[in-house]
Amino acid sequence: MDNDHSGMCPRFEAAFCILGKRWNGLLIQGLLSGPKRFKDISSLIPTMSDKMLSERMKDLEFSGIVTRNVYPETPVRIEYALTDKGLALQPVMEAIQTWAESWVDNLPAASYECCDESDSNVSNPVNG
Amino acid sequence: MDNDHSGMCPRFEAAFCILGKRWNGLLIQGLLSGPKRFKDISSLIPTMSDKMLSERMKDLEFSGIVTRNVYPETPVRIEYALTDKGLALQPVMEAIQTWAESWVDNLPAASYECCDESDSNVSNPVNG
DNA sequence: TCTATATACTTACATTTTGTAAGTTGTAAA
């Protein structure tokens, strides 16, 4: 039988273990514009809870994608920044942005709910 | 100025509603090499259950990324193929593959056959 | 001292999503 492909590239799979988890893409995109502290990320992505933000940051730190820097000011300032590994995702994020601009509808804010499949976020190419 | 409620680009967010869901990246990547039927995808991604495969395919169809074609043979043949919208994700997948080859360790895994690299272990960045 | 504010988290508990194994539908060959 012609069954050459018994699986996918493990590195690609590993990449999607990170990118395929909720919030991670938005967090990486958010940090591409520079280091940010907890509350800044929280207000950039207001639909994400503190708990999730905290967990995802630990994951991303463990994955070597972000670093956590502590500045003992008052109140303490903690900054999250992308590592080289994280910064290397910029072309990925740009490709996604380009795709999104061509193929994803710009929804009315009021009806926008992430991952709500009862409302259409689908269309043909967006031209003008 | 009034407090920040700028958030992120809604189209980018919508894109990650799709790509940020488990399995979707692997499914799209799997279909980039051509249309496939249920059982083929299932053996390409053996860790994914039939239930999830079925659900994700419905999602991706609803999102306009795949089409489902029925051939009334015996037994019935059903093929899933990428639409233009889905095919347009190829640059994204390539960017992820490139990143993964540079930055993701090749971990001990079962049999696989991917990106024609015989390099078995890239610890840390390629430059590290 | 007691109260209040600020940042960066934790915790307990509810809800949603995903995983697992078995069952269903329809056709046809043994």
Added chain:
DNA sequence: TTTACAACTTACAAAATGTAAGTATATAGA
């Protein structure tokens, strides 16, 4: 009649995520 295949469903368990409240540390004000 039994078996097999393909493409799903279903019931139920486990894991992930959401929500609201609480914690720790430090400072300033009444």
